[in-house]
Amino acid sequence: xxxxxxxxxxxxxxxxxxxxxxxxxxxxxxxxxxxxxxxxxxxxxxxxxxxxxxxxxxxxxxxxxxxxxxxxxxxxxxxxxxxxxxxxxxxxxxxxxxxxxxxxxxxxxxxxxxxxxxxxxxxxxxxxxxxxxxxxxxxxxxxxxxxxxxxxxxxxxxxxxxxxxxxxxxxxxxxxxxxxxxxxxxxxxxxxxxxxxxxxxxxxxxxxxxxxxxxxxxxxxxxxxxxxxxxxxxxxxxxxxxxxxxxxxxxxxxxxxxxxxxxxxxxxxxxxxxxxxxxxxxxxxxxxxxxxxxxxxxxxxxxxxxxxxxxxxxxxxxxxxxxxxxxxxxxxxxxxxxxxxxxxxxxxxxxxxxxxxxxxxxxxxx
Amino acid sequence: xxxxxxxxxxxxxxxxxxxxxxxxxxxxxxxxxxxxxxxxxxxxxxxxxxxxxxxxxxxxxxxxxxxxxxxxxxxxxxxxxxxxxxxxxxxxxxxxxxxxxxxxxxxxxxxxxxxxxxxxxxxxxxxxxxxxxxxxxxxxxxxxxxxxxxxxxxxxxxxxxxxxxxxxxxxxxxxxxxxxxxxxxxxxxxxxxxxxxxxxxxxxxxxxxxxxxxxxxxxxxxxxxxxxxxxxxxxxxxxxxxxxxxxxxxxxxxxxxxxxxxxxxxxxxxxxxxxxxxxxxxxxxxxxxxxxxxxxxxxxxxxxxx
Numbered sequence: 163x164x165x166x167x168x169x170x171x172x173x174x175x176x177x178x179x180x181x182x183x184x185x186x187x188x189x190x191x192x193x194x195x196x197x198x199x200x201x202x203x204x205x206x207x208x209x210x211x212x213x214x215x216x217x218x219x220x221x222x223x224x225x226x227x228x229x230x231x232x233x234x235x236x237x238x239x240x241x242x243x244x245x246x247x248x249x250x251x252x253x254x255x256x257x258x259x260x261x262x263x264x265x266x267x268x269x270x271x272x273x274x275x276x277x278x279x280x281x282x283x284x285x286x287x288x289x290x291x292x293x294x295x296x297x298x299x300x301x302x303x304x305x306x307x308x309x310x311x312x313x314x315x316x317x318x319x320x321x322x323x324x325x326x327x328x329x330x331x332x333x334x335x336x337x338x339x340x341x342x343x344x345x346x347x348x349x350x351x352x353x354x355x356x357x358x359x360x361x362x363x364x365x366x367x368x369x370x371x372x373x374x375x376x377x378x379x380x381x382x383x384x385x386x387x388x389x390x391x392x393x394x395x396x397x398x399x400x401x402x403x404x405x406x407x408x409x410x411x412x413x414x415x416x417x418x419x420x421x422x423x424x425x426x427x428x429x430x431x432x433x434x435x436x437x438x439x440x441x442x443x444x445x446x447x448x449x450x451x452x453x454x455x456x457x458x459x460x461x462x463x464x465x466x467x468x469x470x471x472x473x474x475x476x477x478x479x480x481x482x483x484x485x486x487x488x489x490x491x492x493x494x495x496x497x498x499x500x501x502x503x504x505x506x507x508x509x510x511x512x513x514x515x516x517x518x519x520x521x522x523x524x525x526x527x528x
Numbered sequence: 529x530x531x532x533x534x535x536x537x538x539x540x541x542x543x544x545x546x547x548x549x550x551x552x553x554x555x556x557x558x559x560x561x562x563x564x565x566x567x568x569x570x571x572x573x574x575x576x577x578x579x580x581x582x583x584x585x586x587x588x589x590x591x592x593x594x595x596x597x598x599x600x601x602x603x604x605x606x607x608x609x610x611x612x613x614x615x616x617x618x619x620x621x622x623x624x625x626x627x628x629x630x631x632x633x634x635x636x637x638x639x640x641x642x643x644x645x646x647x648x649x650x651x652x653x654x655x656x657x658x659x660x661x662x663x664x665x666x667x668x669x670x671x672x673x674x675x676x677x678x679x680x681x682x683x684x685x686x687x688x689x690x691x692x693x694x695x696x697x698x699x700x701x702x703x704x705x706x707x708x709x710x711x712x713x714x715x716x717x718x719x720x721x722x723x724x725x726x727x728x729x730x731x732x733x734x735x736x737x738x739x740x741x742x743x744x745x746x747x748x749x750x751x752x753x754x755x756x757x758x759x760x761x762x763x764x765x766x767x768x769x770x771x772x773x774x775x776x777x778x779x780x781x782x783x784x785x786x787x788x789x790x791x792x793x794x795x796x797x798x799x800x801x802x803x804x805x806x807x808x809x810x811x812x813x814x815x816x817x818x819x820x821x822x823x824x825x826x827x828x829x830x831x832x833x834x
Contacts, residue, residue, distance in 0.1 A: 169832075248618055300806070304814045309565070309618070310756050311809060314802040317749050325795035444626055451619060484637040486744075489630020496623040497605065500615040507614070 167508040177505045182452050182459065185499035186466065192494050202481055210480040215472035223358030227430060228471050231256070231422035231439070233464035234367040235446035237374035238418025240455040242411030244378065245387035246394070249412050251297065251312030252419040253443025254319035255290040259420025260427045261323055262289030264434040267349035267427070268331060268342055278348040283366075283424050290420020291413050293319060298412035302405040308412065316443070324436050331434060342434035351428050363425035370418060375457040387411065419443055440471065441489070448496045467492065530660060536777075536784055537664045541672060542649075542738060544776025546571070546730040546747075548675045550754035551761070551768045552682050553726025557603075558758055559686060560719035561699035563828035564606055565621025568751025569628020570724050571731035574599040576632040576639070578732025579742045583642055591736045592671065592729060599728015600721050602628060607720045611713050614830040625751070633744045644740040669737045671729070678726065683765040695719060699824035702831040712831055727751065749802060756805045760812050762822040771808070778804050 190208075197207035215221050235252050242249045249255075263286035270278045293315060300306040324340070333343045351361035378384040390397040390407040397404065426438050449467050453460030474488030550567050557564050564570075577598030582591025606624050609615040647669070651657070655666040686692040695715055697705045702712045734750070735742055753775055761767035782797035813819055 250622060296806075300810055304810045305816050305819070306806075306809045306813045307759070310752060310759075311806050313752050314749070314756075314805050317802045318799045321795040321799045325793050328795075329793060441629075444629075447622060448626065484634050486630060486633035486637065489626065490634050491630075493623060493627025493630045496619075497609065497627060500609050500620050500623060501613050503615060504613040 164513060166511050166513045167504070168511045170507055170509055173506050174509075178454060179459075181502035181506065182454065182463065182499055184502040185452065185495055188498040188502070189491060189495045192498075193491060196490075200483065202483075207477070207481055210476050211473035212469060214480065215469065215476045219355070220358050221472070223355055223360040224472060225465065225468050226364055227358075227360050227468075229464040229468035230364045230367040231425055231442045232446050232449045232467050233460055234370050234422045234425070235415070235419045235443060236449035236453060236460045236464060237370050237457050238415040239446055239450045240374065240453070240457070240460060241378060241384075241387060241414040243450060244384075244391045244455050245407040245411045246391040247301075247408050247411030248309045249294060249297065249312050249415040250309055250447060251294070251314075251316045251443070252415060252422075252446055253439060253441065254312070254316035255293045255416040255419035256423040256426075256439050256443045257316075257319040257323050258289040258293040259286035259423030260289075260434065260438040261319075261326065261423075262286050262420070263424040264326075264331070264342060264345075264427050267345045268434075270349070271343060272346060274346075274348050276348065279351065279428065282349060282428055283421065286420045286424030287417045288420070290416040290418070290423065292416070294412040294416025294419070295409075298409045301408050301412075308408070312412075320437075323434065323438065327434050327436055333433075340436050344433045345428065349428060350432060351425070359430050361425075361429045363421075363429050366421060366425070370421075371457045371461050374460075378455075378457065383410070419446075422446075445471075445492055448492050451496060452499050466495075470495075534660060534663050536780060538667065539780045539783075540773055540777040541664065541668060542776070543779045544773040545669075545672050545675050546734045546738065546750055547754050547757060547772035547775055548679065548769060549730030549733065550727045550751060551757040551772055552675075552678055552765060553723035553730075554754055555758050555761070555763060555765060555768055556682060556686070556695070556726075557719050557723030558827055559699045559763060559824055560695050560716045561702060561824050561826040561829065561831070562607075562610065562716050562720050562723075563617045563621065564603065564624070564720060564723055565618060565755065566602065566606055566624025566628065566751075567723075567727050567754050568747055568749065569625035569632075570599045570602040570727035571734070571747045571751045571754075572628045572632040572745070573602050574728030574731030575735035575747060576636045576731075576742055577728070579644065579735040579740075580635065580639055582644055582736045582740075583639060588644075588647055588736050592732045595728045595732025595736070596725045597728065599731065600725040602728070603720045603724020606724070607717050610830065611716050611720070614832055617828050617830070629745065636742050636744060639742045640744070642742065644736065646740055647737060669733070671733050671737060674729075679765055679769055686765065696824070699826055702826050702833075706831075706833045712833055716831075727754075730754070753801060753805050756809050759819070759823075760808045762812065762818060763824065764822075775801055775804065 194204045197204040216225050239249060239252060263282040266282045266285045296315060297308040297311040300311050301308045327340045327342055331342045333341055351363045354360045354362055354364060386402045387407050390402055422442060427434060431438060445467050449460055449463045453463035470488050470491045474485040477483040477487050478485040550571055554567055574595035578591040578595030581594035582588050602624060606620055609620045610617045649667050649669050652666040656662045694710055698712050698715045706712045731747060757768055757771040760771045778801045782800060785797055
């Protein structure tokens with residue numbers, strides 16, 4: 163007897179939602195093995211990594227604070243991914259959003275007008291959209307892969323920010339450190355829970371989840387994008403404009419990434435630094451996939467990813483492990499998800515050994 | 529004039545070599561119909577595995593082999609996901625890169641700031657003494673010559689050997705290849721492993737010979753540039769070489785410009801390779817027919833023989 167993959171008559175919706183759970187559980191198991199292999203007591207390490215960071219109100223606030231940019235960007239990326247528009251440069255669009263918002267904040271430095279923050283938000287969204295418009299233009303006009311162009315622009319954006327904080331926007335009283343002035347109160351999001359760092363940008367992210375749900379699952383345009391992604395021939399016959407889908411997919415992702423950039427510089431950072439994100443733009447790609455490109459799933463996945471960030475920091479302090487372990491967990495989570503996804507379209511069948519050999523040694527499914 | 533240009537050309541070749549390895553590997557992978565976007569991640573793992581091994585054993589060649597093995601191991605993860613479990617190749621490649629970033633940063637922490645003795649590039653007997661060409665071509669690291677050998681081997685294999693024809697047929701029409709009786713999945717596995725191994729060597733060259741040190745994320749987009757090079761080269765090895773050295777030149781140009789006192793802020797010069805990548809991609813993909821005629825037909829599509 164041996165196991166064989168058999169094509170399902172139709173994709174399993176149940177498995178579509180179970181696969182992320184499988185992936186999470188498998189990541190935990192792999193983490194358990196990893197901690198043991200590193201000579202740490204796995205139970206204690208698990209506590210430090212997954213429980214200790216959210217043991218009190220402040221910890222929960224930090225969880226939401228870090229989940230906020232992740233869900234915001236991921237819901238924007240999901241719009242594009244559904245239409246097969248692969249924007250993987252959200253990190254660069256986030257950086258441009260931070261630059262635009264920071265530019266507004268520095269220009270209106272010392273202004274107490276209540277309009278500064280709204281202006282920053284708008285500018286940040288525009289910055290992200292402009293950066294995403296480049297790959298959109300190149301794809302629609304010159305047929306250039308948006309995967310590579312959007313990614314290349316990440317490096318350019320980071321270098322641009324580095325130039326600004328090392329040069330023209332450097333704090334004149336900053337002892338030559340590469341950083342801008344500290345933003346004044348009018349250029350910062352108001353706090354949501356006093357005593358924590360959770361600010362009002364979180365509400366924006368939650369709103370984005372709600373709008374994203376209405377757009378993706380309840381609007382005709384969202385439906386068009388889904389069709390364009392799943393069956394582009396059908397979309398063409400139906401007369402859906404493919405270029406419009408590319409533009410929309412990239413601009414929405416750029417706008418949300420730009421907003422996430424605003425959330426960082428007008429939130430926990432409060433100024434421009436050479437680096438304004440610990441890779442949220444890339445982690446959000448994982449969040450979008452683990453969340454099944456569905457806003458509710460993305461909300462949950464962003465909390466999990468945020469916990470991985472917090473756990474990495476806790477592991478550095480409590481377990482003496484590099485915080486880069488976060489990236490390891492993130493990567494494993496996505497691997498396990500992609501592996502588990504096989505069960506959406508296929509099912510395991512036990513067949514007699516005399517049957518033709520299976521495609522894959524299925525013992526090694528995950 | 530010649531005196532200033534010679535070191536620039538010599539440095540260009542060294543700078544282009546990681547791209548030569550990675551792009552030739554990816555070329556073979558893509559010719560079999562597999563689009564592995566994880567080159568950046570595989571190079572990073574190759575770099576840290578190579579560097580760590582070289583530091584611990586003191587043997588640079590052992591480091592190179594370790595980098596190769598590590599790159600291949602990374603590509604094996606990708607192969608299991610996409611070839612056996614039919615996962616989306618774009619998403620799996622991205623996952624591989626993100627995983628490679630995280631794993632290399634994690635493993636590399638203790639090796640930050642560790643220095644490896646710089647191995648002087650040997651001058652080949654006779655050839656190294658040629659005027660102009662000698663210092664440019666024949667006073668390079670041995671791995672540079674290896675990369676030329678790999679180029680020759682890949683060109684011969686793909687377009688002059690029967691096995692290469694089979695590999696290309698798997699990339700063009702896996703259904704026909706399967707119908708004739710070729711093991712499509714196994715061939716794609718091998719092509720993917722080859723691509724991973726070469727990406728690993730490219731990363732190892734970077735960390736062990738070129739830098740020589742380990743810095744988190746030190747591959748700095750070269751994996752993505754290698755992917756762009758394959759498109760730019762319209763899937764032809766000779767053009768991959770031209771493209772790789774072109775980009776080597778762009779990377780080097782910034783150092784020479786900075787050294788020559790050209791008054792452009794450093795970040796703008798550092799952005800050149802990335803902007804150049806975008807420009808060459810636009811130029812080559814502007815003509816839809818060029819890409820359609822040259823890219824392997826089944827590139828990026830899962831195949832399941834049943």
